Amino acid sequence: MINEPTELDPAGLEPIELAPALLERMAAVRAAALRTLESGYPVYGVNTGMGNLSKVRLSDAEQRVHQRNLLLGRAVGGPPWLSPEESRAVLIGRLKTFLTGDSAVSVGLIQQLVALINSGFTPAIPAEGAGSAGEIIPLAHATGPLLGIGWLLAPPIPADSASTGSTGSTGSTGSMGAGDAGHAGEAAAGSARGAGSMGASAGAGGIGGAAGAGGGMGGSTGAGAMGGALRPAAGLLPAFELGPKEGIALLAGTPGAAGRAALAVTKVRRLAERLTAVAAGAIAVVGANRDPYEPAAARGDDVLASEFALLRQLAGPEPEPRSLQAPVSFRVAGHVNAHVRRTAEQLDDAVDRAFKGVSDSPAYLDGDFVGTAGFHGIDLAAYCDHVTTALAHAAEVSTARLHRLLDPNVTGLTAQLAREPGPQAGLVAVHKRAVATTHQLRRLTLPTAISTAETSNGQEDVQTFSWEAVGNLAEAIRLTREVVACELLAVRQAFALSGRAIPPGLQDLIQAVDHVVPPIDADRPFGEDLTRLLTNVL
Structure with missing residues (x-):
C-alpha cells in the first residue's frame, strides 16, 4: 500500500495499490484546481495553445478536445522502443509526480x-x-494508452504465468541462477533499441507481430510498420476522457528521464559489485601485490576505503607477489570502481531532487497555477553523463586488465590463456570484442546537454536532452557488462590453467561461471559463453 509518492520505486515490479488517504488528498487538490480554473484567466496549455501558440486563447468547445489533441499531435516517435522495464519506469515516474499534487x-x-x-x-x-x-x-x-491511443509492447512472459493485475512479470524473466534478476532481458532490450524491435524480450508468449488496424496512432497503421511485437492500446483499458489540465499534465516535466535514471542507478550498483569481484579475481590469479589496496592509502575517502576493503576481502592475501608492481590496470582497480559507485550515488541524489521538486508546468502551487521550468532536466542529464563516463573508464581499465591476462609475462601462464598456444588461439578474440565494445562506449561520453537548438519558432530555444542522456547511460550499462563478461571468462580460464586455489570470497562467483560455462580445453565459439555469462551470472 503506497501512502506517499516517495514510496514508489521506478525499478520495482510489485503491483501498485494507493492508500485511500492519498487519493483523498489528490481529490481535494483537484477540486481546488477546478475552482481556480473557473476564473477564466489564461492558464498555459489549458485554455491556451502550447509553445509558440500560447498566445492563442481557446474557446470552450476547443478546450473540450484540446487535452486529448495535445497527446495526438505530439506522438511523432517510432522504433526503436524502450525495453518493458524502462517503459514501466517511465510510467511509475509519471505517477510519482502526479502524487505530489502539483499536476492537480x-x-x-x-x-x-x-x-x-x-x-x-x-x-x-x-x-x-x-x-x-x-x-x-x-x-x-507513454500516456496515450490511457486514452486508448498508441501501441503496447507484448508482455515479456506469457500472460497466464502472472496473476491477474500483477506487474511481477514485467522486468524479470525467471530464475537468474547466480546472477541478478532483471538482467536476463537487458541484452535483448539493448539489441531491441538498436534493431528497432522488441527482439527476444517482448515477444515471448505475447502478441507476436499480428497487431492490426484500429486503435493505433490513426486507426490504420499496422504493428509491423511500427517495428516489432506490438498490440494496439485500444481495448486494454476503458478509454479515459481527459478533463481540464490533464493532457498537459501527462506531458509535463521530466518524469521519464527520472524514472529511467532511477532504474539505471539500481543497475549500476549491481554492475559495480561485479566490476569489483571480477577485478579481484584478476588481482588474485596473477598474484598481484596488494599494497595499492592498503587501508592507509584511502585516507580521506570513505568510498575508496570501502572499495579497498572489498577488494582485499575478495582477492584474499598474497604473501608472495609475482612482482613488486602489477600493471597499472590492476593497481587502480579500487579507484576506478569507487568512482563508479560514487557517481551512481550522485545520480541517485539527482533523481531524488527530480521527484521531490516541482516538475509540472503549469503547476498548481499554493492555490494558483504557476509556470515553472521544471522540465529543464540539466541535473539529470549532467549526472547521467557523469556515470556514463565513469563506466566507460571502468570498461577501458577492464579491457586493459584482460589484455594483461593474456600475457605470460604478467600471469606466468600460457600465451593467450590457450591450452596449446599456436594450434589454439585462446582468448585473444575475446579481448578484441572487449576492445570494440569499449570503443562504442567512448562514443557515448560526449556531453549530452551541450547541444541546444531552437524549436517552436524560438519559444523553446534550449534543451538539455536528458532523455538522450539516460538513454546513453542505459547503453553504457549494457556495453560495460559485455566487457566485464569478457574479463570474467579470462579470469576463470586463468584460474583453471594456474591451478591456484580460488579465494573464498570469489568461490560463489567462479562456481556460478562453472555452472554455465564448460571448461575451456580448446578453441570454440566463445561468444556463446559470453552470452551465458551475461544472462546467468552478470
Whole structure:
C-alpha cells in the first residue's frame, strides 16, 4: 500500500495499490484546481495553445478536445522502443509526480495510470528523438494508452504465468541462477533499441507481430510498420476522457528521464559489485601485490576505503607477489570502481531532487497555477553523463586488465590463456570484442546537454536532452557488462590453467561461471559463453 509518492520505486515490479488517504488528498487538490480554473484567466496549455501558440486563447468547445489533441499531435516517435522495464519506469515516474499534487489531475486519471502499470503491458515509447524542452514526445507515447491511443509492447512472459493485475512479470524473466534478476532481458532490450524491435524480450508468449488496424496512432497503421511485437492500446483499458489540465499534465516535466535514471542507478550498483569481484579475481590469479589496496592509502575517502576493503576481502592475501608492481590496470582497480559507485550515488541524489521538486508546468502551487521550468532536466542529464563516463573508464581499465591476462609475462601462464598456444588461439578474440565494445562506449561520453537548438519558432530555444542522456547511460550499462563478461571468462580460464586455489570470497562467483560455462580445453565459439555469462551470472 503506497501512502506517499516517495514510496514508489521506478525499478520495482510489485503491483501498485494507493492508500485511500492519498487519493483523498489528490481529490481535494483537484477540486481546488477546478475552482481556480473557473476564473477564466489564461492558464498555459489549458485554455491556451502550447509553445509558440500560447498566445492563442481557446474557446470552450476547443478546450473540450484540446487535452486529448495535445497527446495526438505530439506522438511523432517510432522504433526503436524502450525495453518493458524502462517503459514501466517511465510510467511509475509519471505517477510519482502526479502524487505530489502539483499536476492537480483527477483521481480517475491516477487510477487509470495505476491500472496500466499493473496490467503487465507497457507502452511502446520511443527510445530516441525527444528534441524538446522536456519530454513531450516520449510522454505522448507513454500516456496515450490511457486514452486508448498508441501501441503496447507484448508482455515479456506469457500472460497466464502472472496473476491477474500483477506487474511481477514485467522486468524479470525467471530464475537468474547466480546472477541478478532483471538482467536476463537487458541484452535483448539493448539489441531491441538498436534493431528497432522488441527482439527476444517482448515477444515471448505475447502478441507476436499480428497487431492490426484500429486503435493505433490513426486507426490504420499496422504493428509491423511500427517495428516489432506490438498490440494496439485500444481495448486494454476503458478509454479515459481527459478533463481540464490533464493532457498537459501527462506531458509535463521530466518524469521519464527520472524514472529511467532511477532504474539505471539500481543497475549500476549491481554492475559495480561485479566490476569489483571480477577485478579481484584478476588481482588474485596473477598474484598481484596488494599494497595499492592498503587501508592507509584511502585516507580521506570513505568510498575508496570501502572499495579497498572489498577488494582485499575478495582477492584474499598474497604473501608472495609475482612482482613488486602489477600493471597499472590492476593497481587502480579500487579507484576506478569507487568512482563508479560514487557517481551512481550522485545520480541517485539527482533523481531524488527530480521527484521531490516541482516538475509540472503549469503547476498548481499554493492555490494558483504557476509556470515553472521544471522540465529543464540539466541535473539529470549532467549526472547521467557523469556515470556514463565513469563506466566507460571502468570498461577501458577492464579491457586493459584482460589484455594483461593474456600475457605470460604478467600471469606466468600460457600465451593467450590457450591450452596449446599456436594450434589454439585462446582468448585473444575475446579481448578484441572487449576492445570494440569499449570503443562504442567512448562514443557515448560526449556531453549530452551541450547541444541546444531552437524549436517552436524560438519559444523553446534550449534543451538539455536528458532523455538522450539516460538513454546513453542505459547503453553504457549494457556495453560495460559485455566487457566485464569478457574479463570474467579470462579470469576463470586463468584460474583453471594456474591451478591456484580460488579465494573464498570469489568461490560463489567462479562456481556460478562453472555452472554455465564448460571448461575451456580448446578453441570454440566463445561468444556463446559470453552470452551465458551475461544472462546467468552478470
